[in-house]
Amino acid sequence: MSATHRTTSRRAAGDAGRQGFQYSTAQLEELADLALKHARALGVADAAVEVSEGCGLSVSVRRGALENVERNRDKALLITVYAGQRRGHASTSDFSPQAVRQTVRAAWDLARYTAEDPAAGLPEETDVAHDYPDLDLFHPWPIDAEQAAEIALRCEAAAFAVSPRITNSEGAAVSAQQSHFWAEHMRGGERRRQGIFYGGYASSRHSLSVAPIAGKGDGMQRDHWFSSQRNPAELASPEAVGRYAAERALARLKPRKIATTECPVLFEAPLAAGLLGAFVQAVSGGALYRRTSFLLDSLGRQVFPAHVDIFEDPHILGAKGSAPFDDEGVRTVARPVVSGGCVKGYFLSTYSARKLGLRTTGHAGGSHNLLMTSRLTQPQDDLPAMLRKLGRGLFVTELMGQGVNLVTGDYSRGAAGFWVEDGVIAYPVQEITIAGNLAEMFKGIVAIGADVYNLGAKNVGSVLIERMKVAGS
Template sequence: MKKAPSPLVQAPSTPAAAPASSHEPLAGFQYARSQFEELVDLALSHAKQLGAADAAAEVSEGAGLSVSVRKGELENVERNRDKSLGVTVYLGRKRGNASTSDFSPAAVRQTVQAAYDIARFTAEDPVAGLPDPEDVADTYTDLDLFHPWVITSEEAMHIALACEAAAFATSRKINNSEGAGVSAQQSHFFTAHMRGGERGKPGIFSGGYASSRHSLSVAPIAGKGANMQRDYWYSSQRAPQDLATPEAVGRYAAERTLARLNGRKIATTECPVLFESPLAAGLLGAYVQATSGGALYRKTTFLNESLGKRVLAKHIDIVEDPHQINGKGSAPFDDEGVRTARRKVLSAGKVQGYFLSTYSARKLGMRTTGNAGGSHNLTLTSRLTQPGDDLRAMLKKLGRGLFVTELMGQGVNYVTGDYSRGASGYWVENGEIAYPVQEITIAGNLKDMLLGIEAVGSDAYNYGAKTVGSILVNRMKVAGS
C-alpha cells in the first residue's frame, strides 16, 4: 500500500521541533517543559528534606483526539487529556513509589511522603536502586519524534468517512462496516534523578522529550449470514503527512475482506505455514518476551540461559536500532534514563544479548541493555532473502500449505513454548492461493518454530517497533474439520 500524503491529511501547521523557549507549552499541551522541571525539582527537594539520598521523579502529559464513523455517519468523538507525576524514593535498598494526577505543591509533597513511607516499611531488595552512573545518558540527540497533528474533530470525521467510502466503493459485495477511525495522539515528559542528595551532575540523569503517534483504520464487511466476512487495514505514523491516503487504506481493507469470502474448513493436517508479515511481527515479539529480563530471572521462559546459543534458524539476524530518526520505537534513553545504542541482538540464529532493565540485569548478574520499558526498532532479516522474495515468491516457497493472515486468542505458553492459536487465511497449492480457509487452529512449539524458519520475505512491514517480512515455518499442526 502506497504511503502517500492525502489531500485530507494535512501536515502539522506548527513546527515539529520544540519552540525556542521551554517556558511556553508545545502545541496541544497545557504544560511547558519548564513547569515540568519545577514539579520534579519540588518532588526531589522534598524527598531530600525527608532524608532520602536517592530518588527519581517523572512528570508527563498526554493529549489526543479519536473520531469514529460507521456507515457514513459519525459515531464517536473522544478527546483525552491526562497528566501524571510519579515519585520513587530509595532508602538504602528499600524502594517506595507513589503517583498523583494533582500537580498542586501540597499534592506533590503528599505523594513524595507516600513514596517515602512505603520505602520505610518495604523489605530490602539487594538489587534495588538507580541505574549505575556509567550507564546513564548524560547527553542525547533529538530523534524527530514529535509531529503534532493540528486537526479538528470535523476534519478527522471527513478523513474517516473518506476511508470508509473507499471501502464501500471497491465492490457492491462490501455491504456493511464495523467503522473507520482517526486518532491523533501526543505526549511529553520530563524525568530526573537525585543521587547522594545531588542532581544535575554527570551520571545523574535528567531529560525528556515529546512524541506523537497518529493512525487511520477501517474494517469493512462483505457477504451475508454464514458467509459474512470482515477484515481491516490501518496506517500508523508519527507524522500525519506520512499516513497512507484514506482511499488506499479503505480500498486495501475491502480487498482483504473480499478475498475471504467463501472460506471453508480443511482437514486436520501437518504442513508448512507462511505467516503474513504483520503476524510475523508477533513471532518476533514472542522472541523478545522470551529473552526479556523479567522472564529470565524468574525462569519463566522457554529460552532460559540461551545467551550464546542458537535458538533461531542459522540464517536469521535481529538488529535493534533505538536511534532511527522518526522511528516508531525510537528512544534516546530508556525508561530509567539509561542510554540506548544500536546492537545486534541475534546473529546467525545465536543470541547475542537479552532485553534487560537495570533491575533485571542485576538479578541476573549482568549489565542493563537499555531496555527498561521494552525493545526499540527491531528488524528481523534472513541472509537468504533476495530482493525479489515478495509475497508471491514466498507463496511459491510455501508450495503446498497454509498462508495465515489472522490469528485469534492468546494461546502461547512462554514457560514451555507451546503455541496454539485460532487462525484463518488461505490454502495454497503449487505456490498459488487455492481458496480461503477459516475456523482452524495452528499449533506447535516456539522452540521448533523459531528453529524451523525456512525463509523470510522481502515484503518487510513495520508493525509498531518491529519490522519483518513474511515468515515461512517448515511445519506446524493445523487442526480443522
C-alpha cells in the first residue's frame, strides 16, 4: 500500500476529535489490529475486520414549535473469519479489549461448525484496492440543535407563506450525519502488503425536509420536498424547499378520479429513480444466483430500447453514491452498465460472483452514481417538454405500496398525479393503480427528460413509457 493511500485515508478522517467523533482514525486502526491479532492467535489465516463510528443530530419542528431533538452515536466492530471454506461472522458495539476478544472467538466458533461453502473467502488479491483517491466525501456540519431548529422553522414558515390554503403541516426536519471507518484483511496470516486490503475514510450526509398540508377536511392534500447533500453548503435554501413543497401540495387540491384505461405514463424524475433501482435489483448478484429475477441471463441482451444508456461512475467528487472501494475493499471503476439498450454488466460482490462463475464488479454494498440517459434527449427536454411528449395520458408524482415482483417483473402500484391533455396538465388525479410488467415497461421507454434528479446513487430525468394499464373508477 502506497504512502499516498495512507495519507489520503488519515486526512479524510484525521483530527477526529475535532469533527465530533469520539475515536480517531488511529484508534479505529488499533481496534482492527487487536481483533486480527486475536484471530491469528486462534489459528485463523484469513479474516476481515471493520471498525466504524457514526454520530449525528436530527431536529424536527411542527407548526412553528420544536417537536423533537435526537442525537445519535453508534459504533461497531465486525469480524469475519474463515476456516478453510467455512465462514463465521460476529459483531460488537463494545470496544473494550475483553469484548473484542470474545467477539473474535464467537466468529471463530461459528466458522468451525458452519457448513463448507465453496464461494466463501476474501476477494482475490488482484481485485482489492491498493491506492484510492480522496473523493471529498466528508463535510461535517458544525450545527447545534438551536441552529437546526431555526433552519427547519424557516423551511416550514416558507411553506405556510405561499398561500392561506396551506392549512397544516406534518413538520419540517433537519438532519446532520457523519461517520468514519477502518477496514482491514488478513490473508494467510499476513497483513498490509500489496494484494491485502486495508483502508478507510470519513463521510457525511445532511438533509432538510418539509411536508405541508393544503386544504381542509376531506379535501386536504399533502406533499413534501427535501434536499440532501454531503456538503451542507450545497443544500437548497430552507425557503426554496418550503415554497416548492407547498406548491406541490396546492397543485393536488380538488383531485378527480379517472376511468380505467390504457395510456402513456410519465414518471416524475424522483419516481423514475425507482424504476432504475428495480433494474439494479434485478441484475444484482443475489437475485441472479438464487434465480429470483425476471432478468436472468440478461448479460449482452437487449433490455431497453437502443436509445437508452446507463453509466456508473463511483469516483465523482462529493457525490452521494461515490466510493473508492466497496464493502469488501474491492476497487470501484467507472463502466457502462447498459449501452444501446444492452446489458453490459451486473452488480456483483465477491460471493455472488463466485456463485455465478463470474468476477466481482465491486458492488458489495450496492451501486455507485448511476446515470440513466437517452440518446434522443435534447437539452431543452425539461418537464414541460416531457409533458408535451406525453400528449394525453398520466403524469405520476406519487407511488404507494410495494407491488413490484422482481421474480416475474409484474408491477402494480397505487398512484397519484395529474391527467394531461394536449401536453398540458389538466387536473390532479388520485385513487388509481398503474400496472404493467417491468420487462415490457423498460422496452417501452420512449423518452427520458433532461430534468435529471439525484436520488442517492441514482440520477435520471422523468421517464415516459409508451403504454401502461391505469385502473380508476
